[in-house]
Amino acid sequence: MPGLMLASAAGSDSQRTLYPYVTGTSVVGIKYKDGILLAADMGGSYGSTLRYKTVERMKPVGKHSIIGASGELSDFQEIMRYLDELILNDNMWDDGNSLGPKEVLNYLTRVMYNRRNKFNPLWNSLVLGGIKNGQKYLGTVSMIGVHYEDNHVATGFGNHLARPILRDEWHEDMTFEEGVKLLEKCMRVLLYRDRSAVNKLQIAKITEEGVTISQPYS
Amino acid sequence: MFRNQYDTDVTTWSPAGRLFQVEYAMEAVKQGSAAIGLRSKTHVVLACVNKASSELSSHQKKIFKVDDHIGVAIAGLTADGRVLSRYMRNECINYSYTYESPLPVGRLVVQLADKAQVCTQRSWKRPYGVGLLIGGLDESGAHLYYNCPSGNYFEYQAFAIGSRSQAAKTYLERKFETFVDSSRENLIKDALFALRETLQGEKLTSSNCTIAVLGIGEAFSTLDQETVQRLINEFEVVGEDPPAEASAAPDQSDGAEPGPAAAAAAAAADDDDQETPAADQGAAPMDI
Numbered sequence: 317m318p319g320l321m322l323a324s325a326a327g328s329d330s331q332r333t334l335y336p337y338v339t340g341t342s343v344v345g346i347k348y349k350d351g352i353l354l355a356a357d358m359g360g361s362y363g364s365t366l367r368y369k370t371v372e373r374m375k376p377v378g379k380h381s382i383i384g385a386s387g388e389l390s391d392f393q394e395i396m397r398y399l400d401e402l403i404l405n406d407n408m409w410d411d412g413n414s415l416g417p418k419e420v421l422n423y424l425t426r427v428m429y430n431r432r433n434k435f436n437p438l439w440n441s442l443v444l445g446g447i448k449n450g451q452k453y454l455g456t457v458s459m460i461g462v463h464y465e466d467n468h469v470a471t472g473f474g475n476h477l478a479r480p481i482l483r484d485e486w487h488e489d490m491t492f493e494e495g496v497k498l499l500e501k502c503m504r505v506l507l508y509r510d511r512s513a514v515n516k517l518q519i520a521k522i523t524e525e526g527v528t529i530s531q532p533y534s
Numbered sequence: 535m536f537r538n539q540y541d542t543d544v545t546t547w548s549p550a551g552r553l554f555q556v557e558y559a560m561e562a563v564k565q566g567s568a569a570i571g572l573r574s575k576t577h578v579v580l581a582c583v584n585k586a587s588s589e590l591s592s593h594q595k596k597i598f599k600v601d602d603h604i605g606v607a608i609a610g611l612t613a614d615g616r617v618l619s620r621y622m623r624n625e626c627i628n629y630s631y632t633y634e635s636p637l638p639v640g641r642l643v644v645q646l647a648d649k650a651q652v653c654t655q656r657s658w659k660r661p662y663g664v665g666l667l668i669g670g671l672d673e674s675g676a677h678l679y680y681n682c683p684s685g686n687y688f689e690y691q692a693f694a695i696g697s698r699s700q701a702a703k704t705y706l707e708r709k710f711e712t713f714v715d716s717s718r719e720n721l722i723k724d725a726l727f728a729l730r731e732t733l734q735g736e737k738l739t740s741s742n743c744t745i746a747v748l749g750i751g752e753a754f755s756t757l758d759q760e761t762v763q764r765l766i767n768e769f770e771v772v773g774e775d776p777p778a779e780a781s782a783a784p785d786q787s788d789g790a791e792p793g794p795a796a797a798a799a800a801a802a803a804d805d806d807d808q809e810t811p812a813a814d815q816g817a818a819p820m821d822i
Binding site for chain 2: 413449
């Protein structure tokens with residue numbers, strides 16, 4: 317399995333993630349008519365300081381998926397390395413088969429859970445969305461390996477502030493404009509109420525044609 | 535024979551550039567009892583002859599389910615075949631566990647081929663003495679592969695291995711163009727016909743053959759003796775002619791027998807018209 321065996325010295329505690337240092341806040345995701353929409357702000361907090369203002373917390377994964385992360389940003393970069401290796405090996409087969417969003421999320425679940433069992437978690441909550449062969453998929457996995465999929469997901473504060481809005485206002489087959497408006501509403505509430513939120517966000521869209529991550533805006 | 539000089543171990547080349555041990559391993563496959571595979575766009579059928587060593591004993595299991603979407607038929611050293619089946623099952627389960635998704639059969643085949651190749655390049659090993667016909671599904675549809683002891687693998691529309699497989703291959707070569715769009719039922723019938731060719735005169739009954747099917751929306755399963763016997767009876771009753779041109783009309787068979795029965799009626803003689811209604815009634819839809 318590519319990159320699953322991390323050689324962490326079991327003895328010295330300094331090798332483990334004890335608490336996160338530079339963190340990203342919520343990610344919100346919804347399914348819409350043509351695929352998935354993800355929204356996340358571009359903030360990287362250093363404790364209570366809003367230290368970094370242009371952090372890309374959403375990235376495409378392969379042809380069919382997009383990942384958004386909250387939590388420790390260096391661990392997110394590590395996860396991206398794992399995923400890049402995974403996608404690379406998948407592409408090297410060159411046989412017409414490719415890993416879809418469901419497969420990627422399950423792979424990540426195995427990674428997260430495995431690390432948690434070694435008491436050395438990747439301190440992230442991840443959202444993974446994608447569409448493959450017309451099948452939309454949106455799921456999330458936490459740092460302890462809890463995973464589930466749904467029509468709308470969020471991490472961190474998004475769970476408490478955004479999801480109630482989504483539960484009321486999300487419906488099947490929203491248009492792109494409706495979806496963006498709904499996500500912007502959620503991000504506005506998060507900006508008001510989450511102290512680690514910053515006023516600069518990106519919206520990511522994934523459809524059968526591919527991934528688009530918007531330019532930052534406020 | 536001069537080739538005996540260079541055939542002691544697998545890591546010795548002959549001057550003609552051959553590895554005799556690998557070729558001997560492929561001989562072992564040719565000596566095993568026949569196994570046949572054929573595929574359409576949506577289904578794969580595996581069939582094999584069951585040779586019991588004596589009347590008292592049971593026959594060897596030659597068809598294995600590897601996963602819901604992959605099955606394998608073997609010919610040659612069945613013990614080697616069992617070990618490789620276990621390896622394949624393991625790979626499938628591990629992949630499913632990590633990715634919640636079935637392992638694409640093409641990838642499994644390559645892994646297996648690489649495993650076989652290792653045994654052709656270590657002086658302390660010997661090649662696996664078994665040929666595997668692997669039928670499975672992946673994103674691009676149904677596939678049939680043949681894995682050699684040499685570590686080579688090939689994809690086929692239809693193939694036969696084992697003793698007297700040439701007779702089956704001749705039959706398959708005649709008919710293979712119809713397989714792509716064949717219905718599930720016709721594919722099975724073609725498999726039975728091909729199998730009958732390898733028996734060379736011996737009567738084909740459900741006790742000397744095994745048939746397994748898998749397809750899109752249908753998990754791998756071995757047909758039970760009753761069903762197989764019924765199918766055999768059908769074509770023995772209606773006439774010797776295999777379901778020839780009817781396979782060009784796959785939409786005829788939403789699980790119904792009118793397709794092959796109609797074709798057989800067309801192909802068979804007029805006095806068979808009496809029997810086709812009977813065949814129709816006895817022929818319940820194939821969705822077991």
